[in-house]
Amino acid sequence: MNVIYTDSLIIGGGLAGLRIAIASKQRGLDTIIVSLIPAKRSHSAAAQGGMQASLGASVKGEGDDEDVHFADTVKGSDWGCDQKVARMFVNTAPKAIRELSTWGVPWSRVKKGDRYVVVNAKRVKLTEKDEAHGLITARDFGGTKKWRTCFTADGTGHTMLYAMDNKAIELGIPVHERKEAIALIHNGENCHGAIVRDLITGDLTAYIAKATTIATGGYGRLYSVSTNAVICEGIGAAIALETGVAALGNMEAVQFHPTAIVPVGILTTEGCRGDGGLLRDVDGYRFMPDYEPEKKELASRDVVSRRMTEHIRKGKGVPSPYGDHLWLDITLLGKEHIDKNLREVKEICEYFLGIDPVKQYIPVRPTQHYSMGGVKTNPTGQSPYLKGLFSAGESACWDMHGFNRLGGNSVAETVVAGMIVGEYVADYCEQNQLEIKTSLIEQFYNRENQKIDQLIESSSNENVFQIKSEMQEIMMQNVGIFRNQKDLELAVSSLKSLLKRSRKIGLKNKTRSSNPELVEAIRVPKMIKLALTVAYGALQRTESRGAHSREDFPERNDRDWLKRTLAFWRNEEDEMPELQYEDLDILSMELAPASRGYGNATIIDNQDTEKRIKQIEEITKANPNADRFEIQELLNPIELPKKLQGKNERVGRGFK
Amino acid sequence: MEQLLSEQVKKSRTPARLDFYQSATGLILGLFMWAHMLLVSSILLGNESMYWVAKSLEASFLSKDPTHGYPILVTFAVLGVFFLFIVHAGLAVRKFPSSWKQHRVFRSHMKMMKHKDTNIWYTQVVTGFIMFFFGSVHLYIMMTHPDKIGPYASSDRFVSDWMWPLYLILLLAVEAHGTIGLYRLAVKWGWFDGKNPVSNRKKLKFLKNLLAIFFIVLGLFTFAAYVKIGIEHRDKQGERYIPSSLTSQAKPEALINYQS
Amino acid sequence: MRQEQQNGRKLKFHILRFNPQIEGDKPKMVTYELTEALGMTVFIALNQIREQHDPSLQFDFVCRAGICGSCAMVINGKPDLACRTLTSKFPKGEITLLPLPAFELIGDLSVNTGKVMRAVSERIEGWIHDKNMGEIDLTKMEVTMDPDLADNIYELERCVECGCCLAACGTKRMRDDFLGAVGFMKVARFLMDTRDKRTEEDMYEIIGDDDGIFGCMSLMGCEDFCPKDLPHQHQIAYLRRKMVTVK
């Protein structure tokens, strides 16, 4: 039995995982990252558009601060988020971006003087202030009141990930690459580490740690067409689910991005629209202003995706061998802008479509993009159900995104959560001793070993690739942008029978070392379980909120559904997850539920909403001299690690 | 003490110098070869011109007797070039594949990639290797027989002394090696990168090919000229050329002196 | 959609098969036939081969969008990113795939680029060196940077560590200790960055030898095969000039 001991074990080498590892290491803890792939290849690298942080340096960001960012985030979430966490997040985001700046991210900067941008299809002159020259600039993104999305051309995630990994290398943090965590080791109360399979040799190793952090990214590949990397299969979340103890939160909250190219589903960044690109239909007509007169192409993603789908359903899509699509028009931005700020987009168009976006429209369609759901955690990042298990980044349901996350808030989350949760992970490691029986390690080690033996020896003949693609098709067809009872019921029942079939997988290739078929065979049953939590959660949630949109329940129902879904998988043999619900406490919300201001859905109010609005009014009135920080403290007190406290300075405004 | 220590750990500057000298010697040799080719090709303009060139290089204008130069100057010049030649070769040899395995790897790499700039490097290695032998022979002869340069003497060497096969190979080798080398220098040091290094490199490569063709064609004509003269002059091997200005003015003592 | 794609054409993939994990296995070329589909990439094709012909076929894809650098392999003799190579690029319909040379082979088309790249980063200390970094107060405004400088750094940072530049470099193939273009690019990137306090002398310590910048023979494979079109030629020349003049 191979065993490795460490203090802080991090599963996943994306932005979130790396940042947590850095925090652990900086606190002097022994730290190891395991990752399927080299850290720099993690899907964080794919984020093109940018990272939100209310620096307010560019003129279009003037007046921005944590409060505005907070309001945007809560509205974006359709009030489904944890407002404490959203607060922790917005207050820390400026620090995160500034830290990354010292670590080497070449953020695009403000250039003083005039420049021309395209806003609402018109060329507009902006004059940047002299005193902001050289500070980090920002661009426009969907669902934000101010230009807040900081970026490096269109390689934001890439430069962030590289700076982060470079820092990790500087600190000498080992990344054990080409390793897959396939089970967590726990005793029902404490998590003690993970069983990890080497993807080259096929050997298993037990990694024993005081704290184990899951930072494995999203589960987009439950769908057949996704903007996600092919490794975004949600295995991290699945092994948490398989403990039978830890819960996954809001799994049905799945975001569809409006502009992925057809057919392969590769993303063209929201920056295209943020910088002035338009959506057009089969007649070349710009249709978004008809649906969303105020925010137009830049309403939040869930809204734009639905509007596009609606418009296609009206017969306004462009027919193609791969189904109908719409056009993304960035020709009006001009060659120079595209060559500089949207070059990855240009490359993608050239290589995958053979078109020149400077002259031609890009065929796009809403496509699965982001997983709001994940391992349910406390604001400290720890699972409320399994001590010593932490999670951060897209794999977590830390819950600052609720039912829809804003563009640019996700890479921001990975880093901010990494900073915050990283400190709590370190605290936990310092405060706890490693106490584990070898028999427990052996139990898990042998169990996983046996499972693999069984797979290899099995004489069943279910084809794992077949099962996987059936699952992806089911999710695509029935658990997509618009959902309804009939489709969801079908999805649940088909997934159930797939799960049964997945227990009878037979392998053609019986090699125990590197064997892609075996890798799939280990993953696919886990993925089907996740798919079931998504489909079943969506079936149960009889309302429309954020990205979860029920045709049969089009209203947002705060009365019955202002709650978070928790999914458990109690026993290995179970065929269905167990769902529980956790109320969001309106009476402690900083921002009482209201309309988002776009997407014009009807809302069924909760009785507490009115009450909270009154409370907030009273508190504000009773403290006429309080500044915004004091008001926030009264309405929504939060705790942050000491290092991360303190007001953020802004140009022309100081610390106000 | 501290300074001493930091001096000690400082990385040697030798590799930098060697790289610089390799390029510098290459550059001088490359430019020299252009000049050399133009001078040698003076035969194309007639025996007179070649004679004049040869004599000028012996600095015959310093002597009272125009047929008399100072061939020792040529010996010194060759010595200088020989020195550069050896230094350059010595430095460049470091870059050769150092084992049969490396050589094999490089060959298979070339075969797989079919990449121009990689292939022409190999050309440089091969031509360099050839020149090491043939160039040395030529240089040695030039050094030891500095006085035997002239329309007839040189042509005799081509034909009667059987130097022509060596010259033919050397000609192709040196022009290929030299023009590629100069192109490589420009790329290596970024001399003509300008605003758009990609398109400028394309232009450089074009120029390189143009120059190579020019010098090889010129060299072949020159070669042909010497061979022709050499064949015609075969029977009179050893006879030296007398410029027409001298024969018409008939200065007997001088002629006698010269022929003796 | 591309017009020139030949839909329904037969494609022949010749793939190097070898699994060093299995004792006694020998490298061999195996041919697979596929029907071309509209917009097919080598990524799509390889997955089909794995799913329909041979589930043991090994290769590495992550982003399948040309951004992560995982999938570099030798496609008809040229190192390139397989995920963004359309099969329609090859009019004969014959596609030969080899694993990227200059790296440790994991199996078939999969090689260990990650290990090498981490070693490169460690060797050139590819991070910002600034003794005062620990004292920076994150609540304060960030240090300003010239906007053009930021853009220029990004130009060099677009490298995806795919390894094509090493595979395409004859020098690297011959001499394993040679740093190679990806390392030079990183050095140039940090030298350009005003936040990194290292001087040219410091960089000389890293690349001032025949395993470093003076070992480069200007073969330009890096320049010609870098899928991200990084300016190798220019930057290598720049570094060479700088390093030669270091006192």
Ligand SMILES: Cc1cc2nc3c(=O)[nH]c(=O)nc-3n(C[C@H](O)[C@H](O)[C@H](O)COP(=O)(O)OP(=O)(O)OC[C@H]3O[C@@H](n4cnc5c(N)ncnc54)[C@H](O)[C@@H]3O)c2cc1C
């Ligand atoms: C195309 C695209 C564009 C995007 N653009 C933006 C944007 O502009 N702005 C924005 O804010 N957000 C954007 N996002 C979202 C954002 O990029 C991701 O949410 C975020 O990067 C996730 O980071 P992460 O660290 O949580 O996970 P990832 O970066 O996905 O990393 C996951 C890590 O976990 C490892 N791993 C996974 N499973 C296992 C296992 N079982 N065992 C061991 N290791 C494992 C992987 O190897 C990897 O290292 C975009 C997403 C996509 C798909």
Ligand code: HEM
């Ligand atoms: C003994 C004979 C010679 C040998 C073995 C030789 C070998 C080489 C080799 C191997 C290189 C490539 C070096 C590298 O890639 O770093 C080179 C470069 C070069 N050679 Fe030669 N060479 C010889 C003679 C000559 C001559 C006669 C000339 C003049 C025409 C010449 C001009 C050059 C030039 C200009 C370069 C480029 C220099 C550089 O890259 O730094 N060489 N030589």
Ligand code: HEM
């Ligand atoms: C100072 C040094 C040199 C002198 C004085 C010199 C002189 C000459 C002379 C006089 C000739 C005419 C033929 C003859 O007389 O034999 C000649 C031909 C030639 N030399 Fe040199 N040479 C020198 C260096 C070199 C070098 C370094 C090379 C290449 C390595 C070279 C390559 C050639 C070739 C290829 C020819 C034949 C040209 C043709 O056929 O067109 N020479 N040289």
Ligand code: SF4
């Ligand atoms: S420099 Fe270019 S070829 Fe080399 S690793 Fe980076 S992206 Fe790949």
Ligand code: F3S
């Ligand atoms: S290919 Fe190699 S030799 Fe130099 S120019 Fe590029 S590193």
Ligand code: FES
């Ligand atoms: S798979 Fe990421 S670059 Fe090809």
